[in-house]
Amino acid sequence: MSDRSSNCNVAEHPDEPLVTLKNISKSFGPVKVIKDVTVNVYPGQVQVLLGENGAGKSTLIKIMAGVYQPDSGQILIKNEPVTLANTRAAEAHGIATIHQELNLVGSMSVAENIMLGRTPKKFGMVDRSELRRQAKSALDRIGLRVDVDTPVGELGIAQQQLVEIAKALSINARVLILDEPTAALTKHETENLFRVVEELRAERVGMLFISHHLEEIAEIGDSVCVLRDGEFVAEVPGSTHEDELVRLMVGRSIDDQFPRRAIEAENPQIVLSVEGLGSKGRFSNISFDVKAGEILGIAGLVGAGRTEVIRAIAGVDRHDAGSVTVRGRRLPKGDVGAAIAAGIGHVPEDRKVQGLVLDATVNENLGYATLKSSSRMGLADFAGQRQKAEDIAQKLRIRMHNIDQPIRSLSGGNQQKAVFGRWIMAASTVLLLDEPTRGVDVGAKVEIYELMNQITAAGGAIVMVSSELPEVLGMSDRILVMRDGEVAGELSAADATQDAVMTLAALNTDEDQ
Amino acid sequence: MKGPNTEMKTSPSPLTQTRNTNMSTATLAKPQQGFDIKKFLANNGALVGLLVLALALFIITPDFLTGPNLLNIGIQVSTVAILAFGMTFVIVAGGIDLSVGSVAALSAMVSGYMFVSSGLPGGLALLAGLLTGLVVGTVNGVASAYGKLPSFIATLAMLSIARGLTLVISDGRPIKTAPEVSFLGGNSGPIPTPIVVLVIAAAVASFILNRTVVGRSMYAVGGNAEAARLSGLPVKQITVIVFALAGLFAALAGLLLAGRLDSAQPQAAAGYELDAIAAVVIGGASLAGGVGRISGTIVGALVLVVIRNGLNLLNVTSFWQQVVIGVVIALAVGMDVLRRKTRSS
Numbered sequence: 001m002s003d004r005s006s007n008c009n010v011a012e013h014p015d016e017p018l019v020t021l022k023n024i025s026k027s028f029g030p031v032k033v034i035k036d037v038t039v040n041v042y043p044g045q046v047q048v049l050l051g052e053n054g055a056g057k058s059t060l061i062k063i064m065a066g067v068y069q070p071d072s073g074q075i076l077i078k079n080e081p082v083t084l085a086n087t088r089a090a091e092a093h094g095i096a097t098i099h100q101e102l103n104l105v106g107s108m109s110v111a112e113n114i115m116l117g118r119t120p121k122k123f124g125m126v127d128r129s130e131l132r133r134q135a136k137s138a139l140d141r142i143g144l145r146v147d148v149d150t151p152v153g154e155l156g157i158a159q160q161q162l163v164e165i166a167k168a169l170s171i172n173a174r175v176l177i178l179d180e181p182t183a184a185l186t187k188h189e190t191e192n193l194f195r196v197v198e199e200l201r202a203e204r205v206g207m208l209f210i211s212h213h214l215e216e217i218a219e220i221g222d223s224v225c226v227l228r229d230g231e232f233v234a235e236v237p238g239s240t241h242e243d244e245l246v247r248l249m250v251g252r253s254i255d256d257q258f259p260r261r262a263i264e265a266e267n268p269q270i271v272l273s274v275e276g277l278g279s280k281g282r283f284s285n286i287s288f289d290v291k292a293g294e295i296l297g298i299a300g301l302v303g304a305g306r307t308e309v310i311r312a313i314a315g316v317d318r319h320d321a322g323s324v325t326v327r328g329r330r331l332p333k334g335d336v337g338a339a340i341a342a343g344i345g346h347v348p349e350d351r352k353v354q355g356l357v358l359d360a361t362v363n364e365n366l367g368y369a370t371l372k373s374s375s376r377m378g379l380a381d382f383a384g385q386r387q388k389a390e391d392i393a394q395k396l397r398i399r400m401h402n403i404d405q406p407i408r409s410l411s412g413g414n415q416q417k418a419v420f421g422r423w424i425m426a427a428s429t430v431l432l433l434d435e436p437t438r439g440v441d442v443g444a445k446v447e448i449y450e451l452m453n454q455i456t457a458a459g460g461a462i463v464m465v466s467s468e469l470p471e472v473l474g475m476s477d478r479i480l481v482m483r484d485g486e487v488a489g490e491l492s493a494a495d496a497t498q499d500a501v502m503t504l505a506a507l508n509t510d511e512d513q
Numbered sequence: 514m515k516g517p518n519t520e521m522k523t524s525p526s527p528l529t530q531t532r533n534t535n536m537s538t539a540t541l542a543k544p545q546q547g548f549d550i551k552k553f554l555a556n557n558g559a560l561v562g563l564l565v566l567a568l569a570l571f572i573i574t575p576d577f578l579t580g581p582n583l584l585n586i587g588i589q590v591s592t593v594a595i596l597a598f599g600m601t602f603v604i605v606a607g608g609i610d611l612s613v614g615s616v617a618a619l620s621a622m623v624s625g626y627m628f629v630s631s632g633l634p635g636g637l638a639l640l641a642g643l644l645t646g647l648v649v650g651t652v653n654g655v656a657s658a659y660g661k662l663p664s665f666i667a668t669l670a671m672l673s674i675a676r677g678l679t680l681v682i683s684d685g686r687p688i689k690t691a692p693e694v695s696f697l698g699g700n701s702g703p704i705p706t707p708i709v710v711l712v713i714a715a716a717v718a719s720f721i722l723n724r725t726v727v728g729r730s731m732y733a734v735g736g737n738a739e740a741a742r743l744s745g746l747p748v749k750q751i752t753v754i755v756f757a758l759a760g761l762f763a764a765l766a767g768l769l770l771a772g773r774l775d776s777a778q779p780q781a782a783a784g785y786e787l788d789a790i791a792a793v794v795i796g797g798a799s800l801a802g803g804v805g806r807i808s809g810t811i812v813g814a815l816v817l818v819v820i821r822n823g824l825n826l827l828n829v830t831s832f833w834q835q836v837v838i839g840v841v842i843a844l845a846v847g848m849d850v851l852r853r854k855t856r857s858s
Binding site for chain 1: 724725726727728729730732733736737739740741742743744745746747803804
């Protein structure tokens with residue numbers, strides 16, 4: 001066992017650990033994402049990994065699951081060093097991962113899914129009765145009562161998750177990695193899952209649990225390992241107060257990375273007004289105004305409905321309640337063209353899937369939003385569009401050979417600048433930014449922030465969704481915090497701290513009252 | 514492209530400095546190269562193949578490079594290529610149209626029926642044929658864009674429906690075409706009219722694809738429909754237009770075919786959709802969408818027709834011809850994969 005007193009779960013313990021990640025470090029390119037972290041998982045215990053997005057939690061569990069190889073450090077199984085070359089090797093050592101995205105075949109039955117790859121055979125044919133029997137016993141173990149012949153796709157998310165757990169246990173998993181298992185569950189379903197966790201605890205299965213819902217930790221966590229920027233911060237008992245957990249997770253100085261220059265204008269005009277916006281099952285009763293020159297940050301956990309709200313405003317998805325008004329003009333529902341005509345520009349969450357036509361040139365990608373408006377009698381204005389695209393590429397310092405290069409060959413930061421450039425070319429005045437700096441290196445990030453400053457200085461308004469709290473705090477003039485599809489609260493730039501935002505985003509509002 | 518110095522000045526942090534400098538040197542180390550034979554072959558494989566093929570046939574058989582044979586090739590190419598122009602729109606936009614052969618037959622049959630049974634003037638009968646293609650294509654487009662049917666399925670259904678309607682209208686028998694339609698199959702001076710129509714159709718198709726908003730949008734929709742939609746392009750309308758154009762071009766090809774025979778045949782152009790798809794793919798379009806050119810499609814159609822023509826001249830049976838065509842398609846698509854590899858690396 002590790003003798004480093006600064007690492008997770010090194011306190012005296014009656015049992016030997018099932019798995020130990022010992023002094024693990026891992027880099028991706030020049031970025032060190034895990035720095036000398038040690039974690040133990042003990043039989044019958046729930047070890048919680050806690051940290052912000054980007055703290056290194058998912059890298060750590062992927063190392064434990066055999067997806068990534070550590071650069072240095074050891075993986076010990078029952079104190080024997082092993083190499084987990086791939087997920088199959090990890091499974092052979094009894095380590096199974098329940099991912100947020102489930103690995104089930106929706107069209108196949110519960111029994112077939114549980115026994116996938118191990119289908120019992122008789123005379124070369126599938127032995128159906130044996131298949132059912134084994135699947136049934138796997139389900140009994142966690143007390144899930146569903147018909148094993150039901151196609152998995154017909155079950156709810158919570159039940160599918162339990163099927164996946166049953167499957168993992170039926171391959172003799174001794175260690176379960178639960179990666180945000182409650183993110184998509186209702187309160188009742190979560191309680192159900194926790195009952196299963198208790199049963200597994202009694203069966204002395206070791207569990208590594210990741211959750212952004214702080215209130216859950218006290219409920220099932222034995223021990224909490226807090227990571228920040230890839231480094232071990234503290235190990236505390238599961239009963240630790242939520243405020244203390246938040247304090248441990250966040251809190252670092254980030255002043256200079258975010259060069260926000262707030263615009264001081266007298267009586268700025270309200271540019272974008274969202275009133276009572278709702279979409280069944282996704283978000284409800286969202287209202288806010290954004291003034292000229294203002295950046296409104298929307299914070300919240302993954303799944304809080306932030307992206308959905310942005311998409312509805314941009315006309316990408318239809319909403320079923322409320323209204324979006326730009327400079328006094330009410331926008332029709334689900335009409336991207338009308339939103340663009342009103343001055344909205346939308347930088348979507350995933351630039352490769354939603355933002356760019358990767359095989360098309362930089363020139364074409366910059367020009368899509370203005371292709372039609374710049375045309376005459378259905379003919380594209382090649383020369384004019386190209387001239388504008390050249391100017392914008394230069395202004396945004398998009399680094400490339402030439403403008404006719406496929407945009408696929410540009411770096412992530414330059415691709416992202418091109419998505420921005422499209423809206424600058426369209427003279428958009430209301431920018432909706434969804435994770436504007438995701439997958440962008442530090443230098444390009446600052447360039448994008450400067451661009452946001454320029455846009456607001458010119459009287460534009462920005463709504464920015466970001467999962468990076470420092471970015472939201474550093475660049476927003478005002479912060480809206482969402483939780484479970486609703487506005488949990490609003491903070492001014494002056495009042496906003498990481499603690500305050502996290503408290504609104506992650507705490508159970510029911511318990512607050 | 515700015516030099517490394519200007520970039521360093523504007524870089525805010527040491528980290529970006531290093532990065533930018535690296536990028537610039539990488540850029541500088543890869544200047545505009547001279548003639549890259551490998552790249553040329555990868556990008557113009559079909560054209561090179563066509564030239565090699567023609568040269569080989571010229572050497573092997575004296576019958577190949579003769580006026581009548583070349584005009585014959587021209588006439589045969591016209592039908593395949595015009596069908597394939599429509600198919601180029603569809604494939605560039607990321608879809609597929611299996612119904613073009615049937616739509617060609619139906620359009621010619623409607624035109625003939627209107628002329629013979631309804632007594633429509635010949636010019637109007639010709640227009641009725643074109644209109645039929647446009648309408649059927651629009652139905653394909655609506656089924657695909659608004660009915661959310663995959664285009665493969667929507668047009669597979671139409672392949673059967675349009676052929677069936679052709680048989681219903683004609684009662685399985687050929688119908689005489691209007692003189693205006695027969696004119697399309699005749700000669701304009703020394704040159705067969707189909708070749709003239711082919712040249713005009715190629716110019717129009719190329720113009721649509723390269724110069725119009727709809728044409729440029731097709732590349733965006735085929736390259737990434739979601740990104741196109743989020744950029745405000747009317748993806749559904751574009752899809753409908755694409756299939757309508759494919760129907761219109763199919764109708765034109767059907768009328769040419771009927772004009773040559775002076776009659777609309779119920780089984781005309783059966784299986785031609787596969788030739789059209791092959792021509793487009795040999796011409797360098799990607800079935801994944803977003804890539805394709807009219808000039809490539811013409812070369813693709815020529816490759817198909819010249820191979821058939823050459824094998825005929827060499828007295829190879831049509832059975833073996835099918836084998837050869839299949840191999841050529843496989844080679845051409847292999848080239849497409851190679852091309853995409855070189856592009857992404």
